[in-house]
Amino acid sequence: MLKLADYKTDEKSWWCPGCGDFGVLAALQRALFNLGKPPHEVALIAGIGCSGKIGNYINCYNMHVTHGRALPTATGVKLANRSLTVIAAGGDGDGYAIGMGHFLHALRRNPDITYIVMDNHVYGLTKGQISPTSDLGFSTKASPQKNIERPVKPLQLALAAGATFVAQGFSSDVKQLTRLIEEGIKHKGFAFINAISPCVTFNRVNTYDFYRQSLVNIEELPGYDPRDRSWAIRTVIEHNELVTGLIFQSDEPSYEAQIPGYREEPITEANWEISPEQFEEVLAQFR
Amino acid sequence: MLKLADYKTDEKSWWCPGCGDFGVLAALQRALFNLGKPPHEVALIAGIGCSGKIGNYINCYNMHVTHGRALPTATGVKLANRSLTVIAAGGDGDGYAIGMGHFLHALRRNPDITYIVMDNHVYGLTKGQISPTSDLGFSTKASPQKNIERPVKPLQLALAAGATFVAQGFSSDVKQLTRLIEEGIKHKGFAFINAISPCVTFNRVNTYDFYRQSLVNIEELPGYDPRDRSWAIRTVIEHNELVTGLIFQSDEPSYEAQIPGYREEPITEANWEISPEQFEEVLAQFR
Amino acid sequence: MQNLISWKIGGEQGQGIDSSGDLFATVCNRLGYYVYGYKEFSSRIKGGHSNYKIRVGVEPVASTSDDLHILVAIDQETIDRNHHELVPGGFVVADTAIGAKLPEGRGARLLEVPMTEIANEVGNPRVKNVVSLGVTAYLLGLPVEAFADLLSRTYGRHGKEVVAQNEAALQRGYAYALEHVLETPWKLAPSDGKPKLLMIGNEAVGLGALVAGCRVMSAYPITPASEIMEWLQREFPKVGGVVVQCEDEIAAITMAIGAGSAGARAMTATAGPGLSLMQEAIGLAHAAEIPVVIVDCQRGGPSTGMPTKHEQSDVLAALYGTHGDSPRIALAPSSAEEAFYDTVLAFNLADRYQCPVFVMMDLSLSLNKQTVPELDLSKVTIDRGLIADQEMLESSKGEGFRRYKVTESGISPRSLPGQPHGQFLATGVEHNEFGKVSEDPKNRTAMMDKRLRKVSQLKLDGLRYQGPEAPEALDVLLVGFGSTAGPIDVARRTLEESGIKCGHAHVRVLAPFPAEELTALMKRAKLTLVVENNATGQLAKLIKLFVGDVIRAELAAAPGKAVSDPLVRMESLLKYDGRPFLPREIVSKVQEVISHAKAG
């Protein structure tokens, strides 16, 4: 019998007390448990950052890759073994700065992966520089100049890039975030979840309090239909991205579903040997 | 007296006869001429691709950088000498595949640069692979598998990324394209122009004929207001990006206008020497 | 009757030069001859002079040649640029329509053929080049039916009429030559008639990957590597594999690493600029001990350099380009045949040593069509290396699986996602045996040593030698890697014929470097000449380092004895103008250094 404890490790946490990432970790563990995914059938690919350390605290197959490259790596894992539940995770710097290109291409490629960005509007691990989602005017000790670059809007970008699943959660609402992650994992395609996850050490602006006061649950908007892309775009713009819940979902075929000749059986389990007959058939083109 | 011929070089063209890039080149030369920008005050930074060879045929300060990096390089040129007219150019692969991250970050950074993408929905120089804007199902000799990745929508992405100037032209309508480039150069901020530029050698789908039949001039839509972002988004989605004209423009301060302590006088012309007094002032923090 | 002839067709890019050359090469190959093709083209799509030279012989040939017997000229530029290669008695086959002029003094003969006229007469202006193939068939004494056969196979899908036009053009060309050329000195001797394959090196790599069990290939297009992706896109659907054309090279390598870590056999292929972009991720694969095969098709560098020109200048970047200490395994095939087997080997090494493995190609090897003897599938085995079995994993249940167990060999059994109880953290951060991040100094040293040990213990058959056998002394030892094998081999034979005792050591494994083997050969030689296509002597640097280490160890072990250092008698022949070596360039350099050594 699976227990929630099965997803935990005995690694001491390297996160600061109060860090939003704890909530995201808890939600992910709970979502996997609720869905009954055994740890050995889950692969978590994380980037570099405080957020990227999530793999230290969850018992499953973990990868901790180079900064910004969680998504292409996760895609490779999925392609190799499509029976795995593949989760990618990382920070706002990891995903929206150095990883921006991969993010947009994963969205349009639509592999069956769940991508959780732990968005704290700051570079935590490198001690508090501005990040692509930092507010205009934001500054810190490590970034003494006020931010003059308009923040990336992950939800709008994802919608424009052809996302088939867009959600936003808040790390202190573990219940909602758990559900969103569950939905994301169940989604047959690329599920993007921006998880607002405050950095209590370097971000004095985008705090728990700030979010508690400003976040709106999109699912409570009267009649909101997450299947309506233009409604989603409109709402996200209107609320300046400060919404939580399932924002958009559509049923487009996943990448794996469309690869020519790709099989139900995972590549890792297939017989790779080529018979002499097959070989001869291939060689014909060279004769 | 400036002549249009001043913008030409005697370099033999390496492009195929009929290539769309000829029209883009002509429009750019004409726009510069119309605006009276002398060749030595223009810097053109191009990526790698057939499109990237544009710098061979235009007389100005040219850079031909690594694949996908025209935008950060152009930003560096502009920051060093803000009195230059800085143009960045490249292909759809250059800009939307390997250069995607830089594209989106340039958009939000908003430096005073004009960026022209010569979009032929294919990789020309490497002999015809699919590109990020290739249609679903598109295939070629070099990419024998049908494309299963949903195409990038450059206009929607730009709008979602906070673009302050978005236009689309068609290389066979040199007149309109010239005007759009002129507007882009005049725009104080990042001007993004997607120039549809058919590849006659490797793309048998997105041909001149196809575009002639499907493109709609957005400026002719009744009452269309390029200052209205949500209208722009709506229209671009509705027409599946097949519009030409000035799609959106807003007046937000350029990057250079906001850099703390940045001066009107170009850095390249400033006196870089530090006086002993200044030096002593700086050293105080180390005492 | 000739054992070896050279044929070339030239014209503007886009004028069917490629397809005519390919046709000719294929016919010769099917007739049992050994073929080696060499294309000269530029980084543009249409226009610009391009030519395609094909060497045909009754014995293996793996080099383009110094001379030329038949030149098919589609335009005057082709004559102007290429006539100097012609041997006395050679033919220039030119379309009457171009009013060709042949410069004096070559002793070659201009054969004007109304190619355009014939093509128009048979009703298809595009079959112009086929006329020249008919002429060629006659001049070389090859059966014109072999050409007809191939033409009908090639153009079959265009319909009967097109096939008929092609056949007519061919026969008219043959007839014209028969009528106008009384005798031809260039008739080819009969071939051994054995069945052969004709392919470019990149196809051989694809084929190797296919049979090695590679099923995930992620790459980004780049000259001269794209054909690998293209070929696998055609073949993988039949075996359930996937090719992803990524957004860039960083995505390509990390996707392959992801697939490798999940247990598939995965690869990427690129050229210099892509290699440079992959450097960070290569370090990740090394540090996290993930198998992945990286094919680097070298071209003219640095930077964008000369994308369509041959060079061998990525060696140091492949071996030392990522930050930190990260020793490599790098194979360097020198023919399409070796490229096939080496690719298989690369996958086995990647799995056995759990690390990135390079297959270093070069443009000539990647793109030149060459004859490959029958490939032996029974020589192909798939060795997955150490993978933990369920028993091992069960027994680790309490404490967790020690994925990075410090072992004597440095290799630790790995678990694959999906295996119960095998969970661990694969990371590029320094980690302990479980993969958990660790900054402990002792652990760090142990982990570094473990990773270094893996490769340092590896012994591969890293050198191929041809020439006089020991203990005979050598006047000169030629050393090279990659596609220089062909020209060096031709040069060596030429030199031997002129009485020079000449050996040829070809480095087949760049890392770990076959230092002992090479040292032994260098000691036998009065002079060593390192022949490579780059400007700074990258192979020579490796020799200085690793042969140097061997020599110094010997000196240190026998302080009194006079060990003479063969590195002192080593010189370099470097060519970096974008062209591969011609055998005669090597021959004259050897003659020069030998006479210099005698004089000095």
Added chain:
Amino acid sequence: MQNLISWKIGGEQGQGIDSSGDLFATVCNRLGYYVYGYKEFSSRIKGGHSNYKIRVGVEPVASTSDDLHILVAIDQETIDRNHHELVPGGFVVADTAIGAKLPEGRGARLLEVPMTEIANEVGNPRVKNVVSLGVTAYLLGLPVEAFADLLSRTYGRHGKEVVAQNEAALQRGYAYALEHVLETPWKLAPSDGKPKLLMIGNEAVGLGALVAGCRVMSAYPITPASEIMEWLQREFPKVGGVVVQCEDEIAAITMAIGAGSAGARAMTATAGPGLSLMQEAIGLAHAAEIPVVIVDCQRGGPSTGMPTKHEQSDVLAALYGTHGDSPRIALAPSSAEEAFYDTVLAFNLADRYQCPVFVMMDLSLSLNKQTVPELDLSKVTIDRGLIADQEMLESSKGEGFRRYKVTESGISPRSLPGQPHGQFLATGVEHNEFGKVSEDPKNRTAMMDKRLRKVSQLKLDGLRYQGPEAPEALDVLLVGFGSTAGPIDVARRTLEESGIKCGHAHVRVLAPFPAEELTALMKRAKLTLVVENNATGQLAKLIKLFVGDVIRAELAAAPGKAVSDPLVRMESLLKYDGRPFLPREIVSKVQEVISHAKAG
């Protein structure tokens, strides 16, 4: 009275270890002492043991020390981890509240101070560490007012009350020590009293860039390089410069290249992972001949490795990491002072040689606070190299400007955007003199040679030697680069005191390598020991290559003569556990190799 003492404070990250250490170091520096600080921290934000050791002397010190005189322990872990460094008679200053236990047998003394209690009494629990500074002042015999001064300057902006609380804590600590410690053997001798600067190497780089005229800095945050960007963000607004925190390192380097090509002085700064990502663009700057300065702050590799740990393992990646042939200029400062002047030099070299220039830092050098003697602004000049003047450009009017003119030096005058008639194409593709793409083999060779020539002709003062002067023979020559200078220097003195003739050659320029100078020194030595912080001996590899070349040239020039090869008598001392060398590690290795050599 002591000429040299070591002090350390330890506790959990986030417990004010850094600020207390900085305060102590600053006071000592202001009092005219030479200070060297060494922080041990991990790649996490809060929690985990961290400590800060500061060496204080009346003469320059540039190394952390083997021993420890005073340990301020905020928790028991600090004692457990660090007590072994304590000298007999050393003090452990611990908060009474932690109930410290001092292991037996060190001969050190536990001084329990009610730090928490005092802090609470003065009304601010956060001033706990300040109490220990008061104790420290007493123990070292330093004027407590100097501490009070600095505290009021530091906390002034927090208001009078905070300042008063800090001062009270300080005085109470001092008083407590005065009362409970009868005599202290660790009183510092008077300093030379000269004014000094205290900074980390990264600040020195920033300062160098500022005075060298750098006005564009583009980078991406990474440990241990971020402070350069941070510091310049504070200073550039005053001089009209711009710092861009880019989306990644590729943007950072290409933005700097863009700025460099437009005529600004531009730089980027990064660590290993960023260096790997920049490899492609570095080749572009080389091929298009664009000046740019790249600072690489080395840390534990490969891959993400040990981000907060010291290492010197990016040498080969910096020199050979981009594809193609692309020789480098790379400086390696060994102190903050040198980092300042070298950064200035780097900008001048980049402009003079029109190419990328590396400043190779390492984590210890980047982050350790150290005393810097007064910096001499008059030694700073800005040399822009060859820039075409208007006359030259006018005269090129007809044919266009030959930006890449093939010259004897390899350097060609460049035009800058904005200059009339100076238009050209700057490209990473092989080009002709005008910058236009060219595939001509002759042009290619000429252009490669031109670029190689530039660097090969460069002569820099690439070595710093300390030790017995020629013609005296050396028992051992120690060779290092970067921040190993300090520990090697201390080791050399210790060895000399024990009668061993010891020289120290510190490589200041990694490329072009100072081979002749080093060869001469190595020849004088019975043994050479290369001391470096990496696992594969990267500096040793350079020595083998380039000193080897010198020796082989000598051997070739005098075939009969017995030239003994000093490379045979070379050994390596490698440390790659994330910690810098302690002097005693070097000393014992030298003793070992010497006795081994005698025995052997």
